[in-house]
Amino acid sequence: MLNYKQLHHFWAVAKAGSIVRASERLNLTPQTLSGQIGLLEESLGVALFLRVGRRLELTETGRLTLSYADEIFQVGNELEEALRSYPESHFISFRVGVDDAVPKSIAYRLLTPAMALADPVRIVCREDKLVRLLVELAIQRLDLVLADRPMPAETNVKGYSHKLGDCGITFFAEPRLAAQFKQAWPHILDSAPMLIPGKEAAVRIPLMRWFDAQQLRPRIVGEFDDSALMQAFGQAGIGIFIAPSVIADEVQREHGVTIIGQTDDVTEQFYAISMERRLTHPAVVAINDTAHRKLFANLYPGSTHKANRQN
Template identity: 65%
Template sequence: MLNYRQLHYFWVVARTGSIVRACEQLSLTAQTISGQISLLEQTLGVDLFQRVGRQLELTEAGRLALPYAEQMFQLGNELETVLRSRPDEQQILFRIGVADVVPKSIVYRLIAPTMELSEPVRITCREDKLERLLADLAIQRLDMVVSDSPMPPHLDIRGYSQKLGECGISFFATEEVAQRLHPDFPQALNDAPLLIPGQDTVVRGRLMRWFAEQKLRPRIIGEFDDSALMKAFGQSGSGVFVAPSVIADEVQAQYGVRLIGQTDAVTESFYAITVERKVRHPGVVAITEGARNKLFSE
C-alpha cells in the first residue's frame, strides 16, 4: 500500500527543487527524507529522481507522479479546512472545470452569481482540455464542467449537458486597423488580417463556413486556443479578432478596440456538464439560472 508520508516527502522535494530546501520546510534531516523517498521508490519499483551533475531532477516516472500527488494533497488540505471549520462557518466546496477554449470573460460572468449565494461558497477552478476534465467529473473530482460544446457522445462517461445560452459573434480591431478596412460589414473582412479561434473550438468551423457562404476571404494570420492571447494580439494591432457578442462592450472597454461588426449567423454556445440529471448543487443552480435569466437574456 502507498505510504502517504513518503509521498508527501517526494512532493515537497519536487516542489522546492532540492532536499536541502525540503529539510528546511519539513524540519527533518536530509538522511530522513532521502531514506523515505528511497523506500517509496522501492515500493513503486521506479526511480522518481535522478542526479544531473549536482542537481536533483525528476525522472519521467517522477513527472508522471507529481500532478497526482499535487491533487491528493490539495484535496487533503481542502478536507482539513472543511472539517476544522465550525458548523456555522463551513463553506460549500464548488469544484469547477473549465474547458480551455472558453473565453475567460464568459467564465467569470457565468461563475459570478455564486458569489451572491446566502451560503458561504469556496470555489476552485481548474482549466484543462475537455476530455481530461470530464474524466475527473466522472470520478467526482469536479462538480461541474463549463464547455463550448455538450457532452461528447463518443465518451464512455455518464454526464448531462445543460445549455446555458448562446450568442452571436462580434469582430473587433484597433482604430488604426479599422481605418484600413472596407467601411461596410461584412465586406470589411475580405482580405483583412484575421485572428481566429483554434481548431479545438466549436466556433472555428462555424466561422469558416460563414466566410465561404459570404464569399469572404480574410487573411488568417493567427490561430489561438487561448482567447485572451488572441485579444492581446488584436489589441496590439495585429489584426481583426472575434469574441462572443454578449461581452462586446466589455471587450471594447478592456482592450481599447472598435466594434467592426457582428453576426448572429455564427453563434457560440456554452454548456454546464454535470453527472446528475437533476441539479442539486447550489453553485450549479446559481450559474444556470444566472446564465439563462441575465447573461444570455440581455
Template identity: 60%
Template structure:
C-alpha cells in the same frame, strides 16, 4: 493498505524534487524521509524514484502515482478545513473545469452568481482540454465542466449537458485596422488579417461556413485555443479577432479596441456539463439560473 505518512513523504519529495527540500519543509531529517519512502517502495513492490547523478527523478510508476497522491492530500486539506470551520461557517466546495476555448470574461460572469449566495462557496477552477476535464468529471474530481459544446456523443462517459445560452459573435480591431477594414462589414474582412479560434472549436466551424456563404476569404494569420491569448495578439494590432457579442462592451474597454461588426448568423453556445441530469448543488444552480436570467437574455 498504504501507509499515508509514507505516501505523504513521497508526495512532498515528488512535488519539491528533492529529499533535502522536502525534509526542510517537513522538519525531518533526509534519512528519515528516504527510509520511509524505501519502506513504501517495498510495500508496493516497485521503485518510485531513480537516481541520476546527484538528482532524484520519478520512475514511470512514480509519475503515475504522483497525481493520485496530489488529489489525496488536496482532499485531506479540504476536509481539515471543513472540520475546523466554526458552526454555520462551513463552505460549500464547487470544483469547476473550464474548457480552454471558453473566454475568461464569460467564465467570470457565469461564476459570479455563486459569490452572492447566502451559503459560503469556495470555488476551485481547472482549465484544460474538454476531454481531460470530462475524464475528471467522470471520477468526481470535478462537479461541473463549462464548455462551448455539449457532451461529445462518442465518449463513454456518463454526463448531462445543460445549455446555458447562446449569442452572436462580434469582430474587434485596433483603431488602425478598424479604419482600414471596418468601413464595409462584412465585405471589408476579405483579405483582412484575422485571428481565429482553433480548428476544433464549434465557433470556428460555423465561422468558416459563414465566410463561404458571404464569399469572404480573410487572411488567417493565427489560430488560438486560448481565447485570452488571441485577444492579446489582437490588442497588439496583429489582426482582427472575435468574441461573443454579450461581452462586446467589456472587450472594447479592457483591450482598447473597436467593434467593427457583429453577426448572429454565427453563434457561440455555452454548456454546463454535470454527472447529474437534475442538479441540486447550490453553486451549479446559481450558475445555470444566472446565465439564463442575466447573461444570455
C-alpha cells in the same frame, strides 16, 4: 487490502534511489525498510525492484506502481492542505473546470452567481482542454465543467450537458486598423488581417463556413486557443478578431477597440456539463438560473437585449 504504510515506504525508496538514503529520511533502519518493501511485493505478488550491482532499479511493474503512488500521496497532501485551511464557518466547496476555449469574461459572468449564495462558497477553478476536464469530472474531482459545446458523443464518460445559452459573434478591430477599411459590411473582412480561434474552439468551423458562404477570403494572421491572448493581439492592431456578442460592450470598453460588424449566422454556445441529469448543487443551480435570466436573456421572451450590429 493495500497497505498504504508499505506503499509509502516503497514510494520513499523509489524517490530516494536507495534504501539507505530513504531510511535516513524516514528515520528507519535499512533492514526495517527492506522488510516492509518485501511484504508489499509479497502481498501484491510482483517484484517492484531489481538489484543492479549496488543500485536498485524499478521493474516495469514498479514504475507503474510509482505513478499511482505519486497520485495517491499528492491527493493526500491536498487533503491535508484543505483540512488545515478549513474555516470555522461552514462553506460549500465548488470545483469547476473551464474549457480553455470559453472566453474568460463569459466564465467569470457565469461563475459569479455562485459566489453570491447565502451559504459561503469556496470555488476551485481549473482551466484545461475539454477532454482532460471530462476525465476529472468522471472521477469526481470536479463538480461541473463549463464548455463551448455539449459533451462529445465519442467520450466514454457518462454525463449530461445543460445548455446555458448562445449568441452571435461580433467583429472588432483596433481603431486605426478599422479606419483603413472602407468597404461595406461584411466585405470589409475580405483580404483583411484576421485573428481566429484555434482548432479546438467549437466556433472555428462555423466561422470558416460563414466566410465561404459570404465569399470572403480574410488573411489569417493568427490562430489562438486562448481568447484573451487573441484579444490582446487584436488590441495591438495585429488583426480583426471575434468575441461573443453578449460581451461586445465589455470587449469594446476594456480593449479600446471598434465594433466593425456582427452576425447571428455564426453562434457561440455555452454548456454546463455535470454527472447529474438534474442540477442540484446550489452553485450550479445559481449559474444555470442567472445564465437564463440575465446573461443570455435575449434568447427568451420578454428580453430587451439587443446586440450591436452593422449592416
